[in-house]
Amino acid sequence: MEERIDRIKQQLYSHNYKLTPQREATVRVLLENEEDHLSAEDVYMLVKDKAPEIGLATVYRTLELLSELKIIHKINFGDGVARYEFRAEDAAHHHHHLVCIRCGKVDEIIEDLLEDVEKKVQKEFRFEILDHRLTFHGICQDCSSEKSQSSQQAVRKVTIE
Template sequence: MEKSDTAIQKIKQRIYKAGYKLTPQREDILKVILEKEHLSAEEIYLQVKAINSGIGLATVYRTLELLGELNIINKLAFQDGISRYDINNNDQQHQHHYLLCLNCGKIDEVEQDMLTDVENEIEKNYHFKIKDHRLTFHGLCNKCRKESEDLNKG
């Protein structure tokens, strides 16, 4: 059984547990998100349309909304105003941190949560119960940084 098949089976159980069904359209959408993360709804639609020509954009949006409500996917909003989606691979308390390249738009994930000490200080000093946080670093990916350095040299 492939990794994505195993993930689909786990997600299917979660969907059924919540009282929904994993329709063929929903499964196609999940396969696309599992294959490549950080896609917009329109990008997901175009990729799903290639394998299921009968699917509509509204179905993709409704499915993304449902999967978000069930905490199966994360909806990510970056400074470009376009929402992107990725699979919530585990039941961790916080989402990943992200590295967003300002030049090419590439998004990488930092999976370690390095803000535990900061959260503890905030909760202690401000009597504020933190439920989640999101952190995005804006800069240049390695490829764009190297290209920029090469341009500055020449």
């Protein structure tokens, strides 16, 4: 983790910003919860444990700065809540997401599924693609299993009565 914090510190310095204690606390929370797609409020609540003096506005400003510097992505899954995740340092593009509309669980697809589509769009529309995002909304395996189990129980109830 310290190595990543040092790289982020260098990215900030290269844009004439410092890694203040408040920014570092925010970065550490994001790194510690990298899999979770945290909202600003989630980050704030976790940062508060590490730095009780930090304010929500400071967390928002830090997240916006990190987003502007392309250290993190600001993403929205259609529920009106901005969430944040680190950019993959070695990836040419953003990864894709699967969002369950029942439980809200978010899974990631690391593989770039749109490479051929990008080539076609660039060629046919003469459009230089810098990045793309793809989010699938549906029902996750866990919720599907629960639904089929409850359906089976309902059928059993009907046949027993």
